[in-house]
Amino acid sequence: MSQAETHEFQAETQRLLNIIIHSIYTNREIFLRELISNASDALDKVRFEQSRGTEIVEPERDLEIRIDLDKTNRWITVSDTGIGMNKRDIVANLGTIAQSGTEEFLKKVTENNENPDNIIGRFGVGFYSVFMVAEEVVIESRSALPEDKPVKWRSKGMGEYEVEELDQDPGRGTKIHIRIQDGAQEFLEADRLKSIIRNHSNFISFPIYVDGEKVNTVPALWKQSKFQIGQEQYEEFYKFLTYDSQGPLETIHVSVDAPVQFSALLFIPPKTTALHDTYTEDYGLDLYVNRVLIQRQKQEVIPQYLGFLKGVVDSEDLPLNLSRESVQENTLIQKISTTLTKQVLSRLQEMASKRPQDYTTFWREHGKLFKLGYTDFGNRDKFADLLRFNASVHDSAEEITSLQEYVDRMKSGQKEIYYLSGSSREAILSNPHLELLKKKGVEVLFLYEPVDEFVLQAVGSYREYPFKAAEHVNPGDLKDIAAEEQETESEEQPELSQEEDKQLDELLNRMKQHLGDKVTEVRRSQRLSQSPACLVNPDGGMSSQMQKLMHMMQKDDSIPQQILEINPDHSLTRNMLAIHSSNPRDPFLDKATDQLFEAALLQTGYLPDPHSLVTRSFDILADASRWYTQANSAQE
Ligand code: ADP
Ligand code: MG
Secondary structure, eight states, rough: OOOEEEEEOEEEEHHHHHHHHOOOOSSSHHHHHHHHHHHHHHHHHHHHHHHHOOSSSTTTTTOOOEEEEEETTTTTEEEEOOOOOOOHEEEEEEEEOOOOOHHHHHHHHHSSOHHHHHHHHHHOOOOOOOGGGGEEEEEEEEEEEETTOOOOOOOSSSEEEEEEOSSOOOSEEEEEEEEEOOOOOGGHHHHHHHHHHHHHHHOOOOOOEEEEEEEEOOOOOOSSSSOOOHHHHHHHHHHHHHHHOOOOOOEEEEEEEEOOOOOEEEEEOOSSSOOOOOOOOOOOOEEEETTTEEEEEEESSGGGGGTTEEEEEOSSSOOTOOHHHHHHHOOOHHHHOOOOOHHHHHHHHHHHHHHHHHHHHHHHHHHHHHHHGGGGGGHHHHHHHHBBBEETSSSSOOOOHHHHHHHHHTTOOOOEEEEEEEESSHHHTOOOGGGGHHTTOOOEEOOOSSHHHHHHHHHEEEEEEEEEEEGGGOOOGGGGGOOOOOOOOOOOOOOOOOHHHHHHHHHHHHHHHGGGGGGEEEEEOSOOOSSSSSEOOOOOOOOOOHHHHHHHHHHHHOOOOOOEEETTTTTHHHHHHHHHHHHHOOOHHHHHHHHHHHHHHHTTTSSSSSSHHHHHHHHHHHHHHHHHHHHHHHOO
């Protein structure tokens, strides 16, 4: 008999164990879900090895999971006849943390100072969760490979564990003996364990016995005909798969024969599971070959923008004995992905037309990432039909419209679909570039997220109407649109006399001189009705939002040169004109020019430092109030 060696847990593992041991997590029963899922993984692995011809010990042995209770001595034993572990495996697998989910868990607990009790269930802390109920754990394992030696592992979960190789063979697979803590005796009741298994491990494809009685009797749902399956069964399956407490927003059960045979059971969760607005690695469907699990969360079977989907794909056309790498290259997978994508997009379309309320929920929860589908050129039209935007016709930022609805509302003679970007509805509503379209009563889509413009650029047009940024619209572009001019609150100003007109040119020249290289030109605007000034992009190519994004990506913090447009009918312009004609050198003119320019910069999001704008506005307020009191006292 070899000597037991004592090892220390890796630092992170120790940290995780401390969190688990000291947590007051109420849902401790998940430890059993974790152990059963490990056992099931181990059984999948041995079946996989066997199917590809690897020589294994006890090849005739049943693939099963057994749970046995010894109430008197407070032991539970969870045994499987799976792949097992040798000494090196057990040290690597149970002494260190290699798993990204666990790392994410630790990161969340430490960085966000989150209460671990809130997230243990969500992340699942794997094998270590056993220490929520165990005083001591003893593992005996026999690897399926003939040349490996059996091994015994023992730990109390505090700092260290012991390992030793065994001379006596305990039989293929792994036996986990758990000595139950004081206060966790409920887990020594067979009925309690059975109900936990039905809750969490119902669909495990291997039989699970508790004290000799088979507990899980539900087969792989996705392989059954959908006409035999009730809504509750789907819901149960969904909850098992996702640990969600709510049912799914949508269930998609498909069985396809060509161009590749597969069945799939997919769900759209009612809430997004994406952390930080991206699925990173955490998306994909569980891929089975004839009920044998090949890979969990296989990403290649769906495009990333459909990463909100949860579920299972099972194909008999895939060869079982493929290595994971060649599966990845398999064109069959690509065909499954293409077929599933079409199915899901048409299901979404159906949902949008028949259950608009649910589609709105879908859009709110998953829309942000779904928009990344703009790269899927093959499905561009279907994708465009599913897009939603807030728009000028709405009363609040929460409402959404489809492009079809926009087109249905278009004015006669309108040849383009207009949009304007900004950080919020308020920001867009105060954007001077909205004024021209508003005056014509033309609808504008409001884009709040940087990705939105990429989406519209990639989609290009809808029903042959190209998308156009509101800031690139010139007054002449709208001349064919049949629309009564809308009443706006702009003040009526008398026409400029010929003399005043000349004066205005001089004033604009002077403003350009003062601003110098900061602008390419100062000119009169025909687009403005309420604002005194705005900046216009000279090249007309990119919208200011897009340009800003490019600047950010290129780490360029220079301010692009733009055209400053001045509203000749604004009362400020008229007053400046009056000042200019009595004294062209009046310092107020420079102050006002700077203020107009910086305010316009602020509106395009380029103002690097608002301090001078603020200081100048205080100056001007002081001046204004002084003039006001002077004027008042002069009147008395
Ligand atoms: P995960 O299952 O997510 O990898 P766990 O902490 O649950 O994380 O398990 C860690 C590793 O220990 C597993 O990946 C597996 O390699 C090994 N393991 C755990 N239980 C068993 C078992 N019953 N049979 C074989 N290997 C196991
Ligand atoms: Mg596990």
